[in-house]
Amino acid sequence: MSWRARGLALALLGLAGAVGARADIPAGERKSGALFMSKQTQAMQADDTANPGMLAAAEGEGLWNASPAPGGKSCAQCHGAAETAMKGVAARYPAVHEASGRVVDLDGRINVCRQEKQNASPLARESRELLALSAYVGLQSRGLAVAPPDDARLAAARERGRALWETRMGQLNFSCAQCHDDNWGKHLGSAPIPQAHANAYPIYRLEWQGMGSLQRRLRNCMSGVRGEPFALGSPEFIDLEAFLAARAQGMPVETPGVRP
C-alpha cells in the first residue's frame, strides 16, 4: 500500500496520528524471504544436497527413531513414520495444546511429548537436538500451505502478537511493522528488508554458521534496534509467532530455509 493510500485510509478511519493503524501486505504482494536473497543462496536452499538445513533434518530423523532414555519410547514408536504422522503438522503451529489449553509453538509441542510421553527432560530452546527435531518435523510440511487453525484462543494470541508487531521498541524506537510492512524491499545499509514471513523456520543461517529458530531471528531484530529481546519461549514470542503464521497463511512451507 502506498503512503498516499495509507494516509487516505487513516483519514477515512479518523485515526490520523494513531501510530498502529496500518493495512496488511495484500495477499498478491506477499513474497517469501527467499526471494530477497541472492540467486546463489536461493539455489543453496533449493538443492537438498547443498542445503545445510537438510543435515539438521537428517539428524532429526535419527532422534525421531531413537529412544531418549533406556526403556523410553521413541517418537517413531508412538507416531510411526514421520512422513505420514507429521505431514502438515508444522504448517498448523502455533496451535492450542488441548490438554493444557495453552498456545504452544512447534518446539513447545515437541517438548510436551518429551516430558509427558517420553518422561524425558525438555530440550533447551536453540539446542542442537530441538532444532534438528523441528527441522525434521517441519520438513514433513514442505510445500504445504501455512494453515493456522481457526480457534478463538489462537485469535487472542494473534491479536496480542499484532499489538507487539506495531509497538515501537528499543533505543532506536522502531516497530516491526515500520520495517517489514512499511519498508520491505528497501535496504537497511545494504541488507534488503524482507516481509518477515516465517514459513522457512528453523533455518540454516550463513552468518550464524548454524541452525536457528524463528525466535532467535526475532531476538536479532529486537537487538538490532537496541531493544531488550523477549526471552526464548516467552509468551510474547508465542504471540508474535501466532501473528506471523496468520500473516503467512497460504504461503508454502519452505523448511529448512537458508538465509544469508
Next chain:
Amino acid sequence: MRSAALWGAWAAISLTGMAAQAQLAPFEVVGDAIPKPLTDTPGDPARGRAIVADRQKGLCLLCHTGPIPEQRFQGDIAPDLAGAGSRWSVEQLRMRIVDGTRLNPATPMPSYYRVEGLNRVAPAFRGAPILDAQQVEDVVAFLATLRDPPSQTGKP
C-alpha cells in the same frame, strides 16, 4: 553475505554499547524548531560528518542515502540527506535530530536526544540518548552544510 553481516554487526555492537546515566540538557521547542543550541561549543561539521557516517554512532546511513561517497552501503528507507541544509534551517534540523516524533508521531526516524517514553530499551543503552548534546550539535552543523540537492551531488 555482506549485506547480512552489516546489519548483523549493527546488532552485535548494539549490545556492547555503553550506558551513561545522562542528564539531558534542557531545550525549548518553538513551532517545529529548537532555536537555541544544546551546548555552548558550536557544532563542528567535520565531527558531525564522522558521526553521520559511523554505523554505531549516528547510524544515519543505515536508513538514509547521503553525500558521503566513501560509505558504499547506504540505506534507502528515508530521504536523501543531500540538500537537507537548504530544505531546513539549523533550528529545524536540531528539532528533527533531537526528537522527530514530536512533529510526526509515526516517523521511523529515531529520537536521538531523548530517554523518556521509550519501550524495552536494552540494558546497555537505558537512560542514555543515542547521541549526546555536543554530538547532536555536530551533526546539525554538518547537515547545514549539505546545500546541494541529490540530483547535483549524484547518487553513490
